[in-house]
Amino acid sequence: MLAVHLPVFQVLLPLLAAPVSMLLPGSRVSWVFSTLVSWGCFALSVLLLQQVLQEGSISYAIGGWAAPWGIEYRVDTINAFVLLIVSGISSLVLTGAQASIEREVAKNRIDLLYTCWLLALAGLLGIAITGDAFNVFVFLEISALSSYALIALGSGRRALTASFRYLVVGTIGATFIVIGIGLIYMATGTLNMADMGARLPAVAESRTVIAAFAFLIVGIALKMALFPLHFWLPDAYSYAPSPVAAFLAGTATKVAVYLLLRFSFTIFGGDFAFGAMALERVLMPLALLGIFIASLVAIFQMDVKRLLAYSSIAQIGYMVLGISLVSVTGLTAGILHLFNHALIKSALFMVMACVFYRMGATRLDDFAGLGRRMPWTMAAFVAGGLSLIGIPLTVGFVSKWYLVVAVLERGWWPLAVFILFTSLLAVVYVWRVVEVAYLRPAAEGAGRCEAPLSILLPTWVLIMANFYFGIDSSLTVGVASRAAAALLGIGL
């Protein structure tokens, strides 16, 4: 009987657990509690994905009010996949977070961190699962407000300005999104996504709908840090506590990419978004510029967390490039990279948590000699870096492979060359860190100081996942291509 209620429990579990964790005594207890809750969410999302793959999409009417009037939770292949990514990354990162959070966050604020984490998780899962456009906005605010608080908890005063800047930009993004949703509501009289999708073609010519489309795309682009709207991201990721950066890097921007897919394909429809509005002509140049410029800027960063943040902006470019090809292979590549990049970046930011735990900073100079002093940590960085570059047997390779195939399908071979060239830029920035860590000697008398096992183990699980899904990509590619076909309305 409870299986029917799976979709609502996916969001309800972290949402109920957040106030409970606030009442628990001691930060250790809250950590154990929130980690268990997060794994519970992961189990629910695995069940949901299984159910969707077997039986097709699931619909749940909140409050018993039927779909176009009430709020509907609707799970299909793509959002089941996003739910899996978000809850999986949250669980793995949270498992390893405790030691690093104790060190990076002021004592009296730690239990609030776990509450905010659970709220952010609930918000991100809610954005992914809901089938109601206004509900998207509500969950967007829940996740955004709690992630501002999470970022502000970082050590050092600059975390506060980073968080404030994110707050201003994020609020502008959310406002644009709600204006867009309001305009669609004006034109169609409905808030249900599927219903909007059915009613929009009739009014697609109106200026209201076109304005709605523009507002939504800009708002979502702000949220996913698409170049040139990325300026909030480097500060936010580099001053946040490292586990928070690992969590947000793997989930927040990914959910925004999901929103882009959902709004442009399910609601506006591919014909309107990419046919009449020619969205790909906007997205593709921005994606290419973003990949190139952000990779270039990453090369010159003196702080490794910041370097990874810029690399994230470049990786968002790859996802958007895949989407802007508007073909099944292109979308598959984009959705695949959603999953793969979440694994890569969360693993690398967990490595930063290890380094920060011992060194108290992640400046490039702090990495001198770490190859000997923290062999396991740096080995994880090298492995994650290889995946970021896209070496065969890693997930990074799988996504780049599909991306190149999708580009060649269109016959645009200069783009394929471009993708390979920008991978070389990734080699450069990963190598800079590796060089300092392995070839520059450590300071005199600095001994071995490996990170504690509690952080190292989840980091390595993430790294192994990078290789596992790089070798056996049947699950991820299968789900991604089904989701892509469903979005384009082919097959199924």
Next chain:
Amino acid sequence: MQHHTVLHVVAKILLPLILLFALYVQFHGDFGPGGGFQAGVIFAVGLILYGLIYGVDILKEAIPSRVLRVLMASGVLLYAGVGVLSILMGGQYLDYGVLAHDPLHGQHWGIFFVELGVGITVASVMTSLFYAFTS
């Protein structure tokens, strides 16, 4: 503000009225304009007025921060708990109709407790914000 006798007297007269009005907005919300959010804000305004006139320390003695923390959490839990209860009684999440024998009464009870949860959380969050600014 020890020497502002007028303020002291006026605040003392207004305070019970403000709190009473908050309760009216809270419990009359399902028949007229109002509801948990507005009621919570009005209630908190009463408490904040008391804090401004008589001093935050006296207010904190009456309502310590740790009590507010419990109240903040319990309001949300009350809201979500009503939803879970409706699942346990065989409906969808937040389907109040199943909460009583008569669906109409069920809807009534459901929204009553949900709004109460909203009111408790809003009032305690507003007061905590006031505490945060004054500390």
